[in-house]
Amino acid sequence: MRALKAGSFSATVPRINRPEQKNNQSASQEGAFGSEWIAYGDSAGLHVAIDFPGKRFDEGFRNYCLQNGLYITPVESYCIEKGRHQSKLLIGYGHLEPAVIKKGVELLSDIITGLNI
Numbered sequence: 001m002r003a004l005k006a007g008s009f010s011a012t013v014p015r016i017n018r019p020e021q022k023n024n025q026s027a028s029q030e031g032a033f034g035s036e037w038i039a040y041g042d043s044a045g046l047h048v049a050i051d052f053p054g055k056r057f058d059e060g061f062r063n064y065c066l067q068n069g070l071y072i073t074p075v076e077s078y079c080i081e082k083g084r085h086q087s088k089l090l091i092g093y094g095h096l097e098p099a100v101i102k103k104g105v106e107l108l109s110d111i112i113t114g115l116n117i
């Protein structure tokens with residue numbers, strides 16, 4: 001508990017959990033979505049939130065992704081106050097290998113491009 005309060009916990013976890021750190025890098029691949037995105041998350045995390053300014057994602061988008069083999073969640077579905085985070089997606093990658101994450105990121109990029117969102 002003391003490590004959490006002192007802030008040293010976040011610095012320690014990446015050293016312990018190297019595979020998750022590699023997965024974080026795979027999940028937010030440079031160039032996969034062009035230059036118009038912002039990633040939010042911790043290098044030790046198992047999820048990353050990606051903001052695509054100017055785009056809007058809804059349950060229809062989520063369902064389309066599911067039908068195409070990609071499990072992804074719009075951040076908006078977790079928000080109490082709707083309408084503030086429609087441009088953000090939540091991507092989980094904790095149990096996946098970097099190659100699978102790369103394939104998923106490429107699929108997401110193809111879906112966004114194909115739907116012209």
